[in-house]
Structures are given as structure tokens and as C-alpha cells.
Amino acid sequence: MNIAVTGEGIISAIGFNKQEVLQSLTTKQSGIGMMKHLQSVHRELPVGEVDLSNEQMKEMAGIPVSQMMSRTALMGIIAVRQALTDAGISVDDILARKKKGESLRIALVSGTTVGGMDITELCFDHIEEDDNVSFLQHHDCGSCTNTMADYFGFFTEVTTLSTACSSAANAIMFGARLLKDHQADIVIAGGTESLSRFHLNGFNSLMILDHERCRPFDATRAGLNLGEGAAFVVLESDETANERGVKPHAYLxxxxxxxxxxxxxxxxxxxxxxxxxxxxxxxxxxxxxxxx
Incomplete structure (x- = not known):
């Protein structure tokens, strides 16, 4: 079976969609800068931050501003929406087919390292309040994926993988295996992760964060810069892509x-x-x- 990539979606520090990201890459734009949205005692450390507030991303996704949702899930929703649109998959059409019992088997496989840690950390900011435990409900890595799945409402299988930096790559590999094992007709696979104090504190304790822009392979290299973002691809067999009349961007x-x-x-x-x-x-x- 040939695994076709028919849709792509991304939100990152150098662009809020794949066109902007490609433009930034080809014009050598850097997304590394000082923190604007994350509150940390290590504000002197440069990071690759998505320059949108949670409220702005909720507006982009049509989510009520008052609804508690992790930044990780928000970025994932935006990237998945882009990937579906790029693949010519209409959410309304899928939901209509689902009501008729004709829905495709569409799986969501998402990779993340610490899930909704950004929400969990708010628990400590409200430590003296009686309902501070409400911030813990998003802590599990699978919670972010479930939030994304609930937003779309049509996924027949939902899987979360958490293997640190390889999470998204493993999600794509797992998605390909689902297709080859005929467990799904279409798979949306990728990863999403927001910056958190946990990330900065952890990597800082390892003493591997550069206080300037990182310089890989350079003689003066002094560590790495942390970043955040989300990216997902739509995977399907050649046969399914042909039936839908879409042209693959690439093959896995x-x-x-x-x-x-x-x-x-x-x-x-x-x-x-x-x-x-x-x-x-x-x-x-x-x-x-x-x-x-």
C-alpha cells in the first residue's frame, strides 16, 4: 500500500500556516525571540513562541474565550483544521455522512510530551482557592487529544503518543501502520506542544539552554532554544485519495x-x-x- 500525504497544517513561531512557514524558511526568518505569552522566572531565555494569545487562537477556532482549554490543544486544533481543509475534507460533510451511517473511518493520532502542563501550572497560581484542582483535569497527555477530537466530533479512533521529542514522528509512523493494517481509511497524524514553565525549568536544570539564538554545529555553540507549535498531516492510501479526487503532496x-x-x-x-x-x-x- 502506498501512503499518500494529502493535507498539511502547521502553526509555529515562524508562521500560522504552511504558506507563511515556507515564506519564513525561504527568506531565512527566525522565530526565536523573547517571551511574550509565557510567564517564567527565566524570561531572559530566548524561545520560539507562537505570537498569538490563547484568546486570539480561540477566536480563530470559533471557541468561546471563557472555555478552559490548554494551549497545546488550541494549536493542535488550528493545525488539524488546516490539514483537513488542505486535503479537501469538509467537517460538515463528514458529520452529515456520519448521521447517515456512511462515515469514513478517520483516526486522529497526536504526539505530545507533557500535554496540558500549561493549564496544570495554573493550579499553583491559585493554590489557596478551593477549586484549584479544576486546572488538573487537562494534565494527562491524552486530554489534549480528546479535546481536539471533541472539537471535530467525527474521529472513529483517537490515540495519543508521548515519547518526548519523537512523539510526532511516532504518531505519523503509527498512523501509517493503521492504514496498512486497514484499521482506518484516513489518518490525521502529527504533534502539538506548548511552552510551559516545566519545559524551561527542566531543560535549564540540564544546563543546555542557550541565552542567545542557538548555533548548531558552530564552534561557539552553547545549547538549544525551546519552542512550541503544532503540525499535522493527512495520510491515506492511494486508492482512497483517488476515490476522493485529490492529488497527494507526497508519499510516506x-x-x-x-x-x-x-x-x-x-x-x-x-x-x-x-x-x-x-x-x-x-x-x-x-x-x-x-x-x-
């Missing part, structure tokens, strides 16, 4: 995963885990390293 021909148990936060010096994962992806796609 190979992917790989490997377990590197060298250290809790560090990769092995010989790169064995990364090598095995890349080799698996190349082998599946029938490619050699020289062809990359």
Missing part, C-alpha cells in the same frame, strides 16, 4: 524506530539507535544513503 515511503537505552537524556556516543532507525527507514523505502 519509509520510516523507522529504534530503542536507544544508553541514557535517560543523552544519546549513545556511537549513535547506534539513530543509525538503526535511519537504516530501517531507508530499507523500507528501498533507498541507499547515497541517494539522500
Amino acid at each position: 515511503t519509509g520510516y523507522g524506530n529504534a530503542c536507544d537505552a544508553f541514557h535517560q537524556t543523552a544519546s549513545s556516543e556511537d549513535g547506534e539507535g539513530a543509525y538503526l532507525a535511519m537504516k530501517e527507514a531507508l530499507d523500507m523505502a528501498h533507498l541507499s544513503p547515497k541517494e539522500i
Whole structure:
């Protein structure tokens, strides 16, 4: 089975949709800057922040401003909406078909590291209030995915994966497997994550955050910059895409995963885990390293 990518959606520090992101990339625009929305004691640290408030994103998605929702779920909703539109999938049409019992099996697979931690942290800001535990209901990683699924109302399967930085990549791989195992007709897969104090405090304790823009591979490199955003793709078989009359943007021909148990936060010096994962992806796609 050929896995086609028929829709793409993204919101990030360098653009609120894929056209803006591409424009920023081709014109070498950086999204790294000082914090505007996240409240942290480490405000001197540069981050890649989506320059929209939660209220602005709720307005974009048609969500009541008074409704409590994690920033992670909000960005995910916006990115999924874009991906569905890009793939020519109408939410109203799917819901109408669902009422008639004709709905497609559409799965949502979302990757995230800490889910609604941004809401959980508000519990401590209201520690003396009796109802402060209400902030904890969004803590579970799956809560964000469920919130996204409830917003759209037509997903037949909802899955959350949390494997740190590889969460979204694993979500896409899992989505492809759902299609190949005929467990779904269409899969929306990707990841979403908002910045939180937990992120900054954790990475700062590891002493790997740069106080300037990061400089990968540079002799003066001093660490990384944290960021936030969401990106999702629509995956479906060639057959389903042809039936819907849509032209794929690309094909997912190979992917790989490997377990590197060298250290809790560090990769092995010989790169064995990364090598095995890349080799698996190349082998599946029938490619050699020289062809990359």
C-alpha cells in the first residue's frame, strides 16, 4: 500500500500556516525571540513562541474565550483544521455522512510530551482557592487529544503518543501502520506542544539552554532554544485519495524506530539507535544513503 500525504497544517513561531512557514524558511526568518505569552522566572531565555494569545487562537477556532482549554490543544486544533481543509475534507460533510451511517473511518493520532502542563501550572497560581484542582483535569497527555477530537466530533479512533521529542514522528509512523493494517481509511497524524514553565525549568536544570539564538554545529555553540507549535498531516492510501479526487503532496515511503537505552537524556556516543532507525527507514523505502 502506498501512503499518500494529502493535507498539511502547521502553526509555529515562524508562521500560522504552511504558506507563511515556507515564506519564513525561504527568506531565512527566525522565530526565536523573547517571551511574550509565557510567564517564567527565566524570561531572559530566548524561545520560539507562537505570537498569538490563547484568546486570539480561540477566536480563530470559533471557541468561546471563557472555555478552559490548554494551549497545546488550541494549536493542535488550528493545525488539524488546516490539514483537513488542505486535503479537501469538509467537517460538515463528514458529520452529515456520519448521521447517515456512511462515515469514513478517520483516526486522529497526536504526539505530545507533557500535554496540558500549561493549564496544570495554573493550579499553583491559585493554590489557596478551593477549586484549584479544576486546572488538573487537562494534565494527562491524552486530554489534549480528546479535546481536539471533541472539537471535530467525527474521529472513529483517537490515540495519543508521548515519547518526548519523537512523539510526532511516532504518531505519523503509527498512523501509517493503521492504514496498512486497514484499521482506518484516513489518518490525521502529527504533534502539538506548548511552552510551559516545566519545559524551561527542566531543560535549564540540564544546563543546555542557550541565552542567545542557538548555533548548531558552530564552534561557539552553547545549547538549544525551546519552542512550541503544532503540525499535522493527512495520510491515506492511494486508492482512497483517488476515490476522493485529490492529488497527494507526497508519499510516506519509509520510516523507522529504534530503542536507544544508553541514557535517560543523552544519546549513545556511537549513535547506534539513530543509525538503526535511519537504516530501517531507508530499507523500507528501498533507498541507499547515497541517494539522500
